[in-house]
Amino acid sequence: MTPPLVTAVVPTRNRRELTLRFLARMAAQTYPALRIVVVDANSSDGTVAAIRQQHPPVTVVAAGDREFWAGATNRGVRRALAAGTDYVLTINDDAVVAADYVERMVALAQQHDCAILGSRIDLLAEPGRIWALGTSTDWGTERFLRLAHHDDLASQLEPAVAQAEVLEAEAMPGNGVLIRQDVFRRVGLYDARWLPHYHADSEWVMRAVRRGLTAKVTPAIALLNDFGEAQKRLPLGSLRGLLFTFFHPKSHLYLPAVAAILWRYCPPDQRWPTLRALAGRFLRMKG
Template sequence: MTLPLVTAVVPTRNRCQTTLRFLAAMAGQTYRALRVVVVDANSSDGTVAAIRRQHPQVTVLAAGDGDFWAGATNRGVRRALAAGTDYVLTINDDAVVPADYVERMVALAQRHGCGILGSRIDLLAEPGRIWALGTRTDWGTDRFLRLSHHDELASRLDPALATAEVLPAEAMPGNGVLIRREVFGRVGLYDARWLPHYHADSEWVMRAVRRNVEAWVTPGVVVLNDFGDEQKRLPLGSLRGLLFTFFHPKSHLYLPAVALILWRYCPPSQRWPTLRALAGRFLRMKR
C-alpha cells in the first residue's frame, strides 16, 4: 500500500540551531513518505547554509522580509501542492515532536476522514501542561480566539475529552496542523494581506468551517511548543509601544487582523458588544 505523501512546511528566520533541532526530529520520523520544505526569510545567521550542509534532502525556499508567517507558509504550501503532496503539515521551527508524530497524525486523519487535523500543543518547559487544544471565540465577550484548555494539565482533562481520538474545532493555531490537499482547493491559501502573522492560521480554519470543511484536533498527539507567554507580552507603557501593539504585523493585537476577523465572522448583532468587551480587556491589560 502506497503511503500518502506528507509535506511539512516550516517558516523560519534567524533560528539556525532551533531549525536544525526540528529538522533532526523530522529526519527521525517513522513515517517515510515525508518531505520537508523550509521557507527562510532572509536569515543572516547561516541557517540556509547549515540546512543544505546537514539536511540536503530538505527543500529551502526564500521569503521576503514582508512575508511574515502567512506569506512564508503560502510559499511553502504552493510548492508542496505543485509537487503533488497529499497532505500539508504546517508546523513551526521550534516544535519538538516524537519520532512517531507524523505517522500517528496521518493514521488519525485517515481513520476519521479529517481534512484538517490539529495537534494538542503543550509547553516544552512543562510537558503535560496544555498551551492549546484548538481555539474558540465567544462573540459578545472578550473571549476572542482564546486558546482552548490553555494552562490546564492534561491529566485533569475531562475523561471524555482526554480519551477522544479527535474533537471538533472551530479554529486552531497553525503549529502542527495536517491538511488534506483538496481543502486548499476549496478554501484557498492564508490571507497574507490582512493577516500577515498572528491569527492567519485561525482565520483560515474559520473560513474552512464556513465552507463546510470540518476541522478537528486530537488530544492524544502532542507538539511541544518552545514558547513562553512572555513572548506575546506587549509594550503598552509608551506611545511607541502602543503603535507596535496595534499596527505592527507581529503583534497579536494588530488592528487590521482583528478587524477583519470581526467583520467576516462575528454576527452583526454581536459586533458592538464584542468591540466593547475587547476594549475593556485591553484597558485591563494596561493596568
C-alpha cells in the same frame, strides 16, 4: 500500498538553532513518505547554509523578510501542492515532536477521514500542560478567539475529552496541523494581506468550516511548543509601543487582523460588545 506523501511546511527567520533542532527531530521520523520545505524569510544568521550542510534533503524556499507567517507559509504550501503532495503539515520551527508523530497523525487522519487535523499543543517546559487543544470563538469577550483547554493538565481532562481520538474544532493554531491537499483548492491559502501573522491560522480554519468542511483536533497526539507568555507581551509604555501594539503585523492585537476576524465571523449583534471588551482589556494593560 504506497503511503500518502506528506510535506511539512516550516517558516523561519533568524532561528538557526531552533530550526536545526526541529529538522533533527523530523529527520528521525518513522513515516517514510515525508518531505520538508523550510521557508526562510531572509535570515542573516546562517540558517540556510546550516540547513544545506546538515540536512541536504530539505527544500529551502526564499521569502521576503516582511512576509511573516502567512506569506511564508503560503510559499511553502504552493511548493508542496505543485510537487503533488497528498497532505500539508503546517508546523513551526520551535516544535518538538516524537519520532512517530507524523506516522500517527496520518494514521488518525485516514482512520477518521479528517480533511484538517490539528495536534494537541503542550508546553515544552512542562509536558502534559496544554497550551491549546484547538481554538473556540467567544464573542462578546476580550478573548474572542480562545485557546481551548489552555493551561489545563492533560491528566485532568474530563473523560469525554481525554478519551476521544478526535474532537471537532472551530479553529486552531497552525502549529502541527495536517491538511489534505484538496482543502487548499477549495478554501484557498492563508490571508497574508489582512492577517499576515497572528490569527491567519484560525481564520483559515474558520473559512474552511464555513465552507462545509469539518476541522478536528486530537487530544491523543501532543506536540511540544517552545512557547512563553513573554512572546505576547506588548510594549505599551511609549508611543512607539502603542503603534507596535495596534499597527505591527507581529502584534496579536494588530488592528487589521482583529477587524477582519470580527467583520467576517462575529455575529453583528456581538461586534460592539467584543470591541468594548477589547477596549477594556487595553485600558487594563495600560494601567
